Amino acid sequence: MSAFIDLEQVWFSWPSGREVLRGVDLTLQRNDTLALMGSNGSGKTTLGKLIMGLLQPTAGKVCLDGRPVQEYSLAERGRRVGYVFQNPERQFFAASVADEIGFALGFRGFSPAEVEERVAELLAFFELEQYAQAFPFHLSHGEKQRLALAAVMALEPEFIILDEPSTGLDWARKNKLIKALEGIRERGVGYIIISHDHEFCRRLCRSAVTLKGGRLT
Amino acid sequence: MSRFPDTRTLLLIVLCFTTLALALGDPFWLAAVLALALAALAAMGISPARLGRRLKRYRGLFLVLVLAQSLTNSSGRVFLEWRGHVLLSSGGVQAAAAAVLRIAVILAAAMFLSRRNYQELVTALVQLRVPYELAYMVLLGVRFIPVFMEEFRTALTAIQLRGVDLDKVPLGRKIRIYSYILMPAVAGALIRARRVAVAMEARAFRARPRRTWLEWPRLHRRDWLLMAAAVAATAAVLALYWR
Incomplete structure (x- = not known):
């Protein structure tokens, strides 16, 4: 079976010359669940952005489902791989939580009834029903994380990349997020969790890699 | 420790070039002033190539300016005409060149301050008797522009990552999408502004009518000479131009 995400000898340096990644190899299948760990500034987020094609490697190849990721448009990449930003606020556009979840569906030709049904399902799944009409920026951090995930899930991606999803969450909210991600895993959707949180990753991921000195260990 | 030139001297030079x-x-006069500004930047160790990179960013705006000037100014020799409408004339070309050079001079002038940090600029404004509250607000506002642009770019990326293909969306819907992008950018800006305001007040900003300053630079004799030269040169150029 060919890999869904395939990184081959990926090197990356910032224009300042700082080398972040030094020959990273990584192969993932659609239903893999991987924890990407490492200290601050080790390049975890950079690696996530390279997989999404938001950054271009200095050398090496990043492929998505057998094709170089840059061959896909941003929208095509987004439809196939959901990306939850480190700061969830950065991906909110709509005036209400329900609109936020249904945002992309409206642009993809779903009828209003279908959008409503799908939004209701995701609101329930992520325990956000009571906030359906709330302004996304007014939610708590944990609710924002779940909303970002719900909005990404609305697209039914084949894979998700979550950047530091447990940061700033207390244990109860973290548990809610874990429950949501376990549900996603049961649906056969794989993910990469970029995090420092060992316990959170241990509960959700089958494998883990650490980024140190620009290399995966 | 005082630096030469003092930030106030640089502010005056910026004012002269902008004037x-x-x-x-x-x-032709504007081109000469631009050459002078670039020479002065080079003398200060600021690479004039940076101006080229800045101008490249505004190339779309320049194109619009050039088109607008050449279409609205039909004076001088006519180069191109269509059904009685002058599309390109020597007057239009001159006006377009002047508009582009004017922006280039202003951008070059702003580069004189590129080696001064935020605190040095605030101190200089306060030394020029601008109330410190106002000085901080002005510079926070200026510093905020690139942040706002970055927010806008991120929102544009995020919206496309939600499966919206901007290249394939019809114009009407595209306008709607751009209105969506403004929302997080503006909301983010307001939230950040509120946080900065709270953080500043928590650190006793405006708690007293007067502040103490860690550094209070003094003008050197060389600064006075440079300022006098800048003002005299500006006056001379204006006198010659308007003669």
């Missing part, structure tokens, strides 16, 4: 950019209308 010339706005007062002069002839592209």
Whole structure:
């Protein structure tokens, strides 16, 4: 079976010359669940952005489902791989939580009834029903994380990349997020969790890699 | 420790070049002023190549300016005409060149301050008797522009990552999408502004009418000489131009 995400000898340096990644190899299948760990500034987020094609490697190849990721448009990449930003606020556009979840569906030709049904399902799944009409920026951090995930899930991606999803969450909210991600895993959707949180990753991921000195260990 | 030139001296030089950019209308004069500004930047160790990179960013705006000037100014020799409408004339070309050079001079002038940090600029404004609250607000506002642009770019990326293909969306819907992008950018800006305000007040900003300053630079004799030279040169150029 060919890999869904395939990184081959990926090197990356910032224009300042700082080398972040030094020959990273990584192969993932659609239903893999991987924890990407490492200290601050080790390049975890950079690696996530390279997989999404938001950054271009200095050398090496990043492929998505057998094709170089840059061959896909941003929208095509987004439809196939959901990306939850480190700061969830950065991906909110709509005036209400329900609109936020249904945002992309409206642009993809779903009828209003279908959008409503799908939004209701995701609101329930992520325990956000009571906030359906709330302004996304007014939610708590944990609710924002779940909303970002719900909005990404609305697209039914084949894979998700979550950047530091447990940061700033207390244990109860973290548990809610874990429950949501376990549900996603049961649906056969794989993910990469970029995090420092060992316990959170241990509960959700089958494998883990650490980024140190620009290399995966 | 005082630096040479003092930030106030640089502010005056910026003011001189900006005045010339706005007062002069002839592209040849503006080109000469731009050359002078670039030479002065090079003398200060600031690479004039940076201006090229800045100008590249505004190339779309320049194109619109050039088109607008050449279409609205039909004076001088006519180069191109269509059904009685002058599309390109020597007057239009001159006006377009002047508009582009004017912006180039203003951008070059701003580069004189590129080696000064935020605190040095605030101190200089306060030394020029601008109330410190106002000085901080002005510079926070200026510093905020690139942040806002970055927010806008991120929102544009995020919206496409939600499966919206901007290249394939019809114009009407595209406008709707751009209105969506403004929402997080503006909301983010307001939230950040509120946080900064709270953080500043928590650190006793405006708690007293007067502040103490860690550094209070003094003007050297060389600064006075440079300022006098800048003002005299500006006055001389204006006198010659308006003669």
